[in-house]
Amino acid sequence: MLIIGIAGGSGCGKSTVVKQIIKKLPKDSVTVIPQDSYYKDNGHLSPEERARINFDHPSSIEFNLLVKHLDMLKAGETIGMPIYSYLTCARAKETIPVHPREVVIVEGILIMSNPRVRDRMDIKVFVDAEPDDRLMRIIRRDIEERGRSFVQVLDHYEKFVKPMHLQFIEPSKRYADIIIPQGGANHVAIDILTSRIKMNVQSP
Numbered sequence: 001m002l003i004i005g006i007a008g009g010s011g012c013g014k015s016t017v018v019k020q021i022i023k024k025l026p027k028d029s030v031t032v033i034p035q036d037s038y039y040k041d042n043g044h045l046s047p048e049e050r051a052r053i054n055f056d057h058p059s060s061i062e063f064n065l066l067v068k069h070l071d072m073l074k075a076g077e078t079i080g081m082p083i084y085s086y087l088t089c090a091r092a093k094e095t096i097p098v099h100p101r102e103v104v105i106v107e108g109i110l111i112m113s114n115p116r117v118r119d120r121m122d123i124k125v126f127v128d129a130e131p132d133d134r135l136m137r138i139i140r141r142d143i144e145e146r147g148r149s150f151v152q153v154l155d156h157y158e159k160f161v162k163p164m165h166l167q168f169i170e171p172s173k174r175y176a177d178i179i180i181p182q183g184g185a186n187h188v189a190i191d192i193l194t195s196r197i198k199m200n201v202q203s204p
Helices: 014-024 047-051 063-074 115-119 131-145 150-175 187-198
Strands: 002-007 030-034 079-085 090-098 103-107 123-127 178-180
Touching: 002 014, 014 030, 014 103, 014 123, 014 187, 030 063, 063 079, 063 103, 063 115, 123 150, 123 187, 131 150, 178 187
Parallel strands: 002 103, 002 123, 030 103, 123 178
Antiparallel strands: 079 090
């Protein structure tokens, strides 16, 4: 099993890179573990308290559970991945069964900030993008998917996203084996990464 970490700032194009990799690999050879599934359950908080949650700080992630699940997958066991909702800030009672496969991609803004998660990665990738490009994607995503107004998105970016990016996410770039500038638009870098992965994946 090959465990690949794909990190980078919010809105940098990580999901696009993951989709491109999956498309180029044999069918059903990849399992994706999104960091967002491992946000701590805050469904008990009031709407006002939820609005103050800093999703861009490492303390918001249940890294112990993520590490445990990676170890289980490595041992050939199926895990029950949490289902998290940004709208309610809560986890569902149900989980998603995730089976071990030849390639496991762990994807999220903070995954390389945690040494225990980092230690479990065979290849560490940082997807880089210009701050203004990331902000445009964040505005579009948060309005369409997370029910925020334009003013709320900008306020959230100024209070949480930008300072946490500078404190935790950008510094984690130094742990990367591969840095992909221009996000999902960098087809050359994605092809090189995919070729490296294919060397470790058995032919179907």
